[in-house]
Amino acid sequence: MSSNLDPDAALMLRVKQGDTIAFTELVEKYKQPVMNLAYRTVRDMTEAEDLAQNVFVQVYKSASRYKTTAKFSTWLFTIARNLCLNEIRRRSRHPAESLDAAHPEQDDQPLQQFEDKSTFSPPENVLQSELAQQIDSALADLPENQRSAILLCRQEELSYEEIAEVLGCSVSATKSLIHRGRETLKERLKAYLRTGQAKKPD
């Protein structure tokens, strides 16, 4: 096999042969970014876990269709985003709200408190935590495509071509989405960002 092959693509070649160890490696590597994207799209921990799980099940089931010429992360995030969009559409047809979902009218209430997991901010870093909550909330209010574009761009460090492929649009449209989303975030968060503190605007 070519030494130029993307390491993830090499793992996927093994997954295509039924290698569950290779599959486990991929799950371990990408479970965090997939969970991040899923949660920040559906805003419900239980559903995000189910979604993230289904993403990897779908990856395994679709392994025969994966082409090593495509970057694995692009393919993976395309599957993740499509499943998230399906969930959003399903909710719009059956608008029974989750008890865990945050409600806009409860701005004075803290967002859903996560369990104390090793990857979360330590409780003494209150200012950072509150700023993160404000950013999370502002992200949640963005249109899905802008939010996904920003998250894929900043958090996953995909190239603009890769993000465009995940979103199913052109590179220029992708940059436009990111620009508009960031403008909205800057406007909403500038008081918090400029002071460097989680201080409510006047």
Place this chain on the structure above:
Amino acid sequence: MNEFDYKLLLEESWRRRLTPAEEASVRAWLAQHPESKADWELEGELSRALDKLPNVPVPSNFTARVLAAVERETAIAPQRRVNGVARFVRRLLPRVAVAAAVVAVGVLTYQEHRTAKRAELVRGVQVVAGVSSLPSPEILQDFDTIRQMPTTPGPDPELIALMK
């Protein structure tokens, strides 16, 4: 550096930290265009804040649950394939029957049409065959003369004399 290059670097800064050389280029440009400085700094702060977004907690048994789900899927996949074929056949059968009936009617109609056409052809051939006993063309050589002759018999003078 011009404004186009500045915008390119701005777009790159959305994705990643700029290199020291890139940062220096931007600073030099901003020194010439101080009106853009505030926005550049805000962009930087937003990027740093996005970088600090905490990871969403992943359950410790996440991978195990994924593997269990995959195992369940692969175990029921052969049965699902059999059921799928049976469902496919059940759904397809009525449609195949209707299509076969339509085709049969079409074929029978076409056969009847061909039979009728053949019968018509036979009748036509018979008519033409009857025409074969026509006299030869030579007898028609005085056709015009004969045609000009009166078709009704001329007056009978003896009959006229008797009637007087």
